[in-house]
Amino acid sequence: MKKLKLLLxxxxxxxxxxxxxxxxxxxxxxxxxxxDIATDFxxxxxxxxMVSLADYKEAKGFIVIxxxxxxxxxxxxxxxxxxxxxxxxxxGYPVVAINPNNPAVQPGDSYALMKVRAKxxxxxxPYLFDDGQKIFPQYGASAxxxxxxxxxxxDGLRVKYIGGIDDSSRNEANVKxxxxxxxxxxxxSNKPIKVTSTRAIGCSIKV
Amino acid sequence: MPDYxxxxxxxxxxxxxxxIVCFITVVFSCKREAKTAVKTQENxxxxxxxxxxxxxxxxxxxxxxxxxxxxxxxxxxxCIKELPYFEELHTANNNVEVxxxxxxxxxxxxxxxxxxxxxxxxSAQVILLDDPNENKWIAEIDASWQGALPxxxxxxxxxxxxxxxxxxxxxxxxxxxxxxxx
Numbered sequence: 001m002k003k004l005k006l007l008l009x010x011x012x013x014x015x016x017x018x019x020x021x022x023x024x025x026x027x028x029x030x031x032x033x034x035x036d037i038a039t040d041f042x043x044x045x046x047x048x049x050m051v052s053l054a055d056y057k058e059a060k061g062f063i064v065i066x067x068x069x070x071x072x073x074x075x076x077x078x079x080x081x082x083x084x085x086x087x088x089x090x091x092g093y094p095v096v097a098i099n100p101n102n103p104a105v106q107p108g109d110s111y112a113l114m115k116v117r118a119k120x121x122x123x124x125x126p127y128l129f130d131d132g133q134k135i136f137p138q139y140g141a142s143a144x145x146x147x148x149x150x151x152x153x154x155d156g157l158r159v160k161y162i163g164g165i166d167d168s169s170r171n172e173a174n175v176k177x178x179x180x181x182x183x184x185x186x187x188x189s190n191k192p193i194k195v196t197s198t199r200a201i202g203c204s205i206k207v
Numbered sequence: 208m209p210d211y212x213x214x215x216x217x218x219x220x221x222x223x224x225x226x227i228v229c230f231i232t233v234v235f236s237c238k239r240e241a242k243t244a245v246k247t248q249e250n251x252x253x254x255x256x257x258x259x260x261x262x263x264x265x266x267x268x269x270x271x272x273x274x275x276x277x278x279x280x281x282x283x284x285x286c287i288k289e290l291p292y293f294e295e296l297h298t299a300n301n302n303v304e305v306x307x308x309x310x311x312x313x314x315x316x317x318x319x320x321x322x323x324x325x326x327x328x329x330s331a332q333v334i335l336l337d338d339p340n341e342n343k344w345i346a347e348i349d350a351s352w353q354g355a356l357p358x359x360x361x362x363x364x365x366x367x368x369x370x371x372x373x374x375x376x377x378x379x380x381x382x383x384x385x386x387x388x389x
Binding site: 072076106142143146163164167168169170171174175176177179195198199200201202203204205 | 280282283284285310312313314339340341342343345346352353354355356357371372373
């Protein structure tokens with residue numbers, strides 16, 4: 001009986017450590033690649049309501065942008081994010097913004113201050129709080145801002161693009177290629193997306 | 208010789224010595240001032256480069272030094288936190304050459320970057336990378352880098368590693384140690 005108990009304990013310990021190991025493996029580096037199916041979520045919006053992508057029955061897809069209040073690169077892209085929502089919401093691709101930062105580390109990104117920022121800048125899109133930081137690691141977001149274009153397909157939300165909004169995050173006047181616009185224009189006209197993943201300057205996510 | 212004349216001679220000699228000492232002090236302090244001025248001047252000149260101009264500095268192979276290239280910005284809090292460790296590395300170790308590549312907003316060069324470098328009296332070379340085609344050059348700096356700050360490249364003529372992360376003082380010294388052993 002004692003031996004059995006010991007065996008049981010060993011099994012528990014081993015499985016527990018295996019679980020921890022798995023958790024360690026799911027770092028942002030293991031996030032989505034273009035072509036993967038993205039998870040839906042249920043996150044709290046600045047109006048207090050929970051928002052899921054499944055709520056958008058009419059949408060063809062989404063422009064999911066991990067962004068925040070405090071990152072100066074995010075701030076410098078706010079107008080561009082507003083412009084994306086204005087242009088593509090009516091065409092079936094609304095912007096859904098998610099703040100991935102931990103307010104205990106970055107107090108300026110608290111839920112209360114998200115409300116303030118959204119009001120100041122008159123956000124036309126949901127601005128969701130990744131409470132507990134469970135969603136951004138699944139997507140593999142590594143910075144703010146970081147954009148994911150998702151398209152509704154039969155088997156789920158297919159990742160079509162990952163990266164920057166355009167090729168000059170610091171200076172809008174120097175933008176030559178608008179990656180997100182080009183990708184959605186291609187999706188809307190059923191053409192292949194020329195550039196499906198890009199890199200852009202941003203702030204590390206505060207964990 | 209009357210006493211007063213003798214006294215006068217001693218006095219005038221004292222004055223002369225005093226004058227010489229004064230003169231030397233002034234010259235030396237001037238020299239010291241000049242030195243400080245030169246150092247500040249060095250920091251005043253922050254080169255603004257595009258990626259083509261930066262690239263040779265990421266690939267210096269004709270020396271035995273450990274080259275540390277830190278990508279940072281004045282607006283990046285974790286960058287500012289780790290900056291003293293890079294400064295320390297640069298000043299305390301002749302075998303380590305640190306370059307601080309700023310990704311500050313080019314239109315904030317005068318108002319943010321220059322004052323920051325002056326105020327903090329940074330001794331490592333500071334360069335502003337102003338190149339709009341970031342999607343291209345971020346990948347060329349390192350394929351694993353998505354563009355989040357801070358990030359650091361450490362290399363010698365034999366070894367190269369890229370860190371898309373921030374460092375603690377100990378963590379940075381540990382990594383440098385790995386390069387020293389080669």
